[in-house]
Amino acid sequence: MKQATATATPNLALVKYWGKRDSNLILPAAGSLSLTLDIFPTTTTVEVREDLRADDFSLNGITQTGVPAERVTQFLRHVRELAGSNSFARVTSHNEAPTAAGLASSASGFAALATAASAAYGLDLSQRDLSRLARRGSGSACRSVIPRVAVWHAGNDDETSFAEEVAAPAMAMVILVVDGAKKAVSSREAMRSTARTSPFYAAWITSTEATLREMLEACATDDFARIGEITELNALRMHATIQACDPPIRYLAPRSVAAFDRVAELRNSGVPAYATADAGPNVAVLTRPEYTSQVAAALQDLGTTHIAHAGQGAHLLTTGEESS
Amino acid sequence: MKQATATATPNLALVKYWGKRDSNLILPAAGSLSLTLDIFPTTTTVEVREDLRADDFSLNGITQTGVPAERVTQFLRHVRELAGSNSFARVTSHNEAPTAAGLASSASGFAALATAASAAYGLDLSQRDLSRLARRGSGSACRSVIPRVAVWHAGNDDETSFAEEVAAPAMAMVILVVDGAKKAVSSREAMRSTARTSPFYAAWITSTEATLREMLEACATDDFARIGEITELNALRMHATIQACDPPIRYLAPRSVAAFDRVAELRNSGVPAYATADAGPNVAVLTRPEYTSQVAAALQDLGTTHIAHAGQGAHLLTTGEESS
Numbered sequence: 001m002k003q004a005t006a007t008a009t010p011n012l013a014l015v016k017y018w019g020k021r022d023s024n025l026i027l028p029a030a031g032s033l034s035l036t037l038d039i040f041p042t043t044t045t046v047e048v049r050e051d052l053r054a055d056d057f058s059l060n061g062i063t064q065t066g067v068p069a070e071r072v073t074q075f076l077r078h079v080r081e082l083a084g085s086n087s088f089a090r091v092t093s094h095n096e097a098p099t100a101a102g103l104a105s106s107a108s109g110f111a112a113l114a115t116a117a118s119a120a121y122g123l124d125l126s127q128r129d130l131s132r133l134a135r136r137g138s139g140s141a142c143r144s145v146i147p148r149v150a151v152w153h154a155g156n157d158d159e160t161s162f163a164e165e166v167a168a169p170a171m172a173m174v175i176l177v178v179d180g181a182k183k184a185v186s187s188r189e190a191m192r193s194t195a196r197t198s199p200f201y202a203a204w205i206t207s208t209e210a211t212l213r214e215m216l217e218a219c220a221t222d223d224f225a226r227i228g229e230i231t232e233l234n235a236l237r238m239h240a241t242i243q244a245c246d247p248p249i250r251y252l253a254p255r256s257v258a259a260f261d262r263v264a265e266l267r268n269s270g271v272p273a274y275a276t277a278d279a280g281p282n283v284a285v286l287t288r289p290e291y292t293s294q295v296a297a298a299l300q301d302l303g304t305t306h307i308a309h310a311g312q313g314a315h316l317l318t319t320g321e322e323s324s
Numbered sequence: 325m326k327q328a329t330a331t332a333t334p335n336l337a338l339v340k341y342w343g344k345r346d347s348n349l350i351l352p353a354a355g356s357l358s359l360t361l362d363i364f365p366t367t368t369t370v371e372v373r374e375d376l377r378a379d380d381f382s383l384n385g386i387t388q389t390g391v392p393a394e395r396v397t398q399f400l401r402h403v404r405e406l407a408g409s410n411s412f413a414r415v416t417s418h419n420e421a422p423t424a425a426g427l428a429s430s431a432s433g434f435a436a437l438a439t440a441a442s443a444a445y446g447l448d449l450s451q452r453d454l455s456r457l458a459r460r461g462s463g464s465a466c467r468s469v470i471p472r473v474a475v476w477h478a479g480n481d482d483e484t485s486f487a488e489e490v491a492a493p494a495m496a497m498v499i500l501v502v503d504g505a506k507k508a509v510s511s512r513e514a515m516r517s518t519a520r521t522s523p524f525y526a527a528w529i530t531s532t533e534a535t536l537r538e539m540l541e542a543c544a545t546d547d548f549a550r551i552g553e554i555t556e557l558n559a560l561r562m563h564a565t566i567q568a569c570d571p572p573i574r575y576l577a578p579r580s581v582a583a584f585d586r587v588a589e590l591r592n593s594g595v596p597a598y599a600t601a602d603a604g605p606n607v608a609v610l611t612r613p614e615y616t617s618q619v620a621a622a623l624q625d626l627g628t629t630h631i632a633h634a635g636q637g638a639h640l641l642t643t644g645e646e647s648s
Binding site: 199200202203204206207229232233236237239240241243244246247248250252253254255256257258260261 | 523524526527528530531553556557560561563564565567568570571572574576577578579580581582584585
C-alpha cells in the first residue's frame with residue numbers, strides 16, 4: 001500500500017474564470033489570475049490499496065456518494081491512466097472552510113487530491129503538470145497548486161492550459177461572508193446559462209483576455225492600485241455578464257452591494273482596498289497586508305470577516321509505503 | 325402675444341433607451357418602449373412676446389441660467405426655425421416631481437415644452453411630429469407625448485425617429501424612491517461612458533433590438549407575464565452594461581437590490597410584479613392596476629412609494645392670444 005497526504009487552500013481570482021472552451025478537458029475560454037490564500041485548507045490522504053474493489057471517498061468523516069464521489073472517481077481514473085495502475089484508492093479529506101461560505105472548496109479539494117493522488121500512485125509531476133492535473137478535477141484548482149499569485153494560461157489544449165506563479169506586490173484579502181445560505185444557482189449551472197443566454201458572454205471573454213494582459217503588466221510593474229482597480233472592474237463585469245442571463249441571475253445581495261460601497265468609501269479615505277466577488281453573495285476585499293484589520297473593522301457589521309494572506313500552494317505533508 | 329399652456333408626465337421605460345446613434349438629432353441606437361405615467365406632471369406656459377430680447381425660462385418660480393436655460397433656448401431656436409419666427413419666448417414651468425427622485429423630469433419637461441411652444445408659435449403638429457419635436461429636447465421626451473404605452477422607433481433620421489402608441493394590457497407602476505440623494509454620475513455622462521468604455525455596449529444595443537421585438541409581440545398578445553419578464557430582464561441588462569464601464573458605474577444601492585429581491589418574493593407568492601430601474605437607485609415595479617396597494621405595502625420599509633397608472637400623454641391646457 002502506498003499513501004500520501006497533501007494540503008491545499010482556496011484561491012481568489014482577481015481576473016475571473018467564467019466560461020469554458022472545452023468542458024471535458026476543462027479548458028477555460030480566457031485566462032485568469034488569482035491569489036492563493038493561507039486559510040481554509042483542505043487536507044487529503046490517498047491510500048492506494050490492492051484490497052479495494054472501488055474507490056472510496058470520505059469528506060469530513062462522511063462517506064460521499066453521488067456526484068461528489070463520481071467526480072473523485074473520474075479524477076482518480078485519469079491518475080491511474082497516467083500511472084498505469086489498476087488499483088483503487090481510499091480518499092480521506094478534511095475541509096476547514098465554513099460550510100456554504102461559497103469559498104470554492106472544489107479548488108482546494110482538487111489541488112490537494114491531485115497532489116496526494118499523484119504521489120500515492122507514484123507519479124513524479126512537475127508543478128506545471130500537477131497544475132494541469134488539478135485542472136481536470138475543477139478548473140480553478142489548477143491555480144490552488146501554485147503559491148501566492150498564479151496566472152492560469154488559457155492554452156489551446158491539455159498541454160498548454162496550466163497555472164504558474166507570477167511575481168506581484170504583497171497582497172492580502174479580507175473575506176466577508178454576508179450570507180450563510182446556499183446560493184440559488186450553482187456556478188456550473190450559471191456558467192452554462194451565461195454561455196447560452198447572456199448577450200454579453202462573447203464580449204466578456206474578449207475583454208477578460210485584454211484585462212489579463214493589463215493585470216500581468218500591473219503585476220510586473222508592482223502597481224498595486226492598478227491591480228486593485230482591475231480586480232474590481234473585472235469582478236463587476238463578471239457579475240454584469242451573469243446578470244444579463246435570461247432569466248437573470250443575481251448573485252450580489254443588498255449587503256454585497258453595501259460592501260462594495262463601503263470599500264469605495266475606504267478608498268476615498270486613503271485605504272488601498274478593492275472589492276471582488278465570486279458567484280455568490282460574499283465579498284472579498286483585496287488590500288495591502290498592513291491594512292487587513294482596518295478593512296475587516298469597516299465591514300464587520302455586514303457579516304463575518306476572515307483575513308487571509310498569500311498561501312504557499314498545494315504541497316505534500318507525508319508520503320509512505322506500508323504493508324497492509 | 326401668443327401663449328399656450330401644456331402639461332406632460334414622466335414615462336418609465338420597460339425596454340430602455342441607453343445609447344445614442346446621433347447625439348445632435350438625438351437618434352437612439354435602439355428602439356424602446358414605455359408606460360406614460362399619470363403622476364408628477366410638468367406644466368409649462370410659453371408666451372411668445374415681441375418685447376423680449378432673449379428667451380426667459382423659470383422653473384418652479386426660479387429663473388434658470390446655465391445649462392438648463394441653454395437647453396430650453398436651443399430647443400426654442402429649433403421651434404422658431406420650424407415656425408419662421410424671430411420672437412423670443414417666456415417659458416414658465418412647474419414640476420411636481422419630488423426633487424432628485426430621479427424620475428426623468430426632462431422627459432415630462434420637454435414633452436410639455438414641445439406641446440406648449442409649438443402651439444404658441446402657431447405650429448399645428450400631428451402627434452407624431454410633436455413626438456419628433458420633443459425628442460430634440462430630450463430623447464425620452466418623445467415618449468411622454470404619447471398616452472399609455474409608447475414605442476419609440478429608433479428610425480434612421482429625424483423623420484423616422486418618433487414614438488407612437490401601442491395597444492397593451494392594463495398596467496400600473498409602484499415607484500420606490502430609495503434614496504433622495506443626487507446620483508453620482510449623470511445619465512448623460514454615464515451614457516457617454518458606456519458607449520466608450522463598456523465592452524458590452526454593442527451587444528446591449530443588438531440584444532435590445534431583439535428584446536423590443538419580443539416586447540411588441542407580448543403587448544400584441546396581451547401577455548402581461550412576458551411583458552413583466554422582459555421588463556426586468558432588460559433593466560438588469562442595462563445596469564449590467566453600465567456596471568461594466570471603466571471605471572465601473574453602479575447605480576443600484578443595497579435597498580435597490582433588496583427591492584428586486586422583494587419583488588421576486590412577491591412573484592413567488594403569486595403577485596404579478598416585475599422590477600425595473602433607470603439610471604439611479606430608485607426601483608419601479610410594474611404590476612396590474614389591482615395589485616398596486618399590495619406591492620406598495622411590500623416595499624414601504626425600503627423608502628417612499630408612489631403609485632402611478634397609465635397617463636394620457638402631453639396635451640394642451642389653454643391657448644390664447646392677447647395684446648400685451
